[in-house]
Amino acid sequence: MRRSILMALGATALATTSAANATAFVGSTGGCFGSPCLTGSSTASITATPVGGGTGGTLTFNSGSFNVTDSGGIAPIGTGTGTDTLGFFSLAPGTATQSTFNTPFTLFVTFTQPASTSGNGTFFSTITGSVNDGIAGGADIDFDNTPHLFTSAAGPFTLLVRDLSVTNGAVNTPITGTIRAVPEPATWAMMLFGFAGIGFAMRRRRRPILAQVA
Numbered sequence: 001m002r003r004s005i006l007m008a009l010g011a012t013a014l015a016t017t018s019a020a021n022a023t024a025f026v027g028s029t030g031g032c033f034g035s036p037c038l039t040g041s042s043t044a045s046i047t048a049t050p051v052g053g054g055t056g057g058t059l060t061f062n063s064g065s066f067n068v069t070d071s072g073g074i075a076p077i078g079t080g081t082g083t084d085t086l087g088f089f090s091l092a093p094g095t096a097t098q099s100t101f102n103t104p105f106t107l108f109v110t111f112t113q114p115a116s117t118s119g120n121g122t123f124f125s126t127i128t129g130s131v132n133d134g135i136a137g138g139a140d141i142d143f144d145n146t147p148h149l150f151t152s153a154a155g156p157f158t159l160l161v162r163d164l165s166v167t168n169g170a171v172n173t174p175i176t177g178t179i180r181a182v183p184e185p186a187t188w189a190m191m192l193f194g195f196a197g198i199g200f201a202m203r204r205r206r207r208p209i210l211a212q213v214a
Contacts, residue, residue, distance in 0.1 A: 023154045025075055025179055026113035028065040029087045033131070037106040046103055046131070057168055058092040059131060059139055061105070064174075070181055078162075078176025086175035089166045091139055105129045105141060107161065107175070114154035123150060127161050138167045141175075149182070156182040 032038075033046045045060040064085035068075045077086055086109065109125040116123040129143040140163065147158035161177040 022070060023075075023152075023157070023181065024067070024069045024113055025077075025111065025157075026067045027109060027111040028063065029085075029110070029175075030063050030108045031061045031087060031106060033059075033061070033103050033105050035104040037104065059166065060090050060092070062088040062090070062172070064088065068179070070179060073181035073183070075179040076176070077179065078174045086161065086177055088172040088174055089139075089141060089164070090172050091166045091168050093168055102133075103131045105131050107143070109159065111150070111152075114152040116150075116152055123152070125150070125159055127159075129161075129163075134165050134167075138165055140165050147180070158182060 032044065044062070045058055047058050064087035065083060066077050066085060067083045068077055077084060079085070087107065105128075107127040107129065109127065111123050111125070125148050127144055127148065129141055132140045132142060134140045142163050143161045145160065145163065147160045149156060149158050158180050159177060160180070161175060164173055164175060166173045
């Protein structure tokens with residue numbers, strides 16, 4: 001009976017922790033090439049300089065918007081739908097087999113939900129990157145892969161943007177990332193209690209029964 005109670009309490013604590021982390025993240029993105037690059041800049045495309053002459057392709061950034069809800073404290077962004085993207089890159093065809101970009105790129109992420117702790121309802125993330133040579137005339141966009149930490153009214157969370165490769169052919173390539181909720185100290189305590197309760201109950205279940213000597 002005690003074992004069942006411990007397991008039930010542990011499962012309840014874990015379920016409550018997961019439910020408490022459910023948060024909606026709503027916002028939009030912008031970006032620009034070159035340096036310096038300021039919020040609101042409209043430098044959304046560059047033309048590559050081909051190796052050995054020829055016509056370079058044009059790399060274009062298209063802004064995006066997202067409206068996602070985390071599940072268990074994790075919210076992936078970038079499925080390519082109209083309301084779930086950090087933006088797109090496309091590279092128009094050129095005659096060069098490979099191009100040299102080596103150009104800075106800055107991605108601006110604006111959150112309108114959850115509200116910031118300052119109460120203005122909006123806060124920003126500036127993520128730096130660079131455009132480099134890709135395979136077969138494409139381009140690689142290398143972002144700062146450090147998780148960016150934010151403290152919102154719903155609790156702290158991090159945003160990580162992944163690197164991507166853009167092929168030559170004007171195909172939209174989405175920018176992807178992940179939002180992760182950072183548990184509060186009280187949440188960590190509930191999680192530890194939940195795991196400890198389940199672990200203790202399982203340990204008691206595995207304890208062997210000693211044979212009694214008549």
